[in-house]
Amino acid sequence: MRLLIFLLPLMLMAESALLKQIDERLQPFSYESYRKLINIEPDGTTKEFVMYMLKKDKDKVISYFLAPASDKGRTTLRLGDNMWLYIPGIAKPLRIASMQSVTGGVFNNADIMRLDFHVEYDVTSQAEKGGEITLELAAKNETVTYEKLVMTVDKKSLYPKVIDCYAGGIRLKSIRYLDVKDFGDGIKRPSVLETTSDLQKGYKSIMVFGKLKKRNLDDAVFTIDNIAKVGELRE
Numbered sequence: 001m002r003l004l005i006f007l008l009p010l011m012l013m014a015e016s017a018l019l020k021q022i023d024e025r026l027q028p029f030s031y032e033s034y035r036k037l038i039n040i041e042p043d044g045t046t047k048e049f050v051m052y053m054l055k056k057d058k059d060k061v062i063s064y065f066l067a068p069a070s071d072k073g074r075t076t077l078r079l080g081d082n083m084w085l086y087i088p089g090i091a092k093p094l095r096i097a098s099m100q101s102v103t104g105g106v107f108n109n110a111d112i113m114r115l116d117f118h119v120e121y122d123v124t125s126q127a128e129k130g131g132e133i134t135l136e137l138a139a140k141n142e143t144v145t146y147e148k149l150v151m152t153v154d155k156k157s158l159y160p161k162v163i164d165c166y167a168g169g170i171r172l173k174s175i176r177y178l179d180v181k182d183f184g185d186g187i188k189r190p191s192v193l194e195t196t197s198d199l200q201k202g203y204k205s206i207m208v209f210g211k212l213k214k215r216n217l218d219d220a221v222f223t224i225d226n227i228a229k230v231g232e233l234r235e
Helices: 002-026 224-233
Strands: 030-040 046-056 060-067 075-079 082-086 094-096 121-129 132-139 148-154 160-167 170-184 187-197 204-214
Touching: 002 121, 002 132, 002 187, 046 224, 060 224, 075 224, 082 224, 170 204
Parallel strands: none
Antiparallel strands: 030 046, 030 204, 046 060, 060 075, 075 082, 082 094, 121 132, 132 148, 148 160, 160 170, 170 187, 187 204
């Protein structure tokens, strides 16, 4: 029993380190990216969005809509658990919720402006089978969008393969990580995320990374005062 009590903190530290490694495999500390988001309805109807996104540190994300024309200039900002939507022509940014979706698809705002997994979740169990690792993750607090994630990871690459998202004991959606792509400068990761929902039968959303590169960013970029100026940062 004493040995178990001694080993448990070490095991938890190792699992936490693994989750941080997975995050580091997926994205740099500070970066910019271009993404296309495609919403597909049961009848085959699609709607596409193109976004320019910047992320820094553990808690700063901002996304600028380039298309469609009706949404161009809209900007979403995330600082930790807080999110805002700026709409051109409206003076004050609006507060938005993580479980809502400004694009109307299966991906919600927290999925689109995701923070690092190790920032929001603790590893509660780890199992290995074949070439896969399965991690069960519990939200660190009640403000995190999903209370539990079950993440299946490729053991060799440490890229997620599938993440099942739960709330209230119910699986809400599954997110699949597909098509590993080399973006250059040492950045290589799955370039396609595909999600389906147990609650929205027949609906699907796909997020495609078209570009991802490291970029040094000032903290002032991620402020409500500058939310309307993000489009000017495109190189």
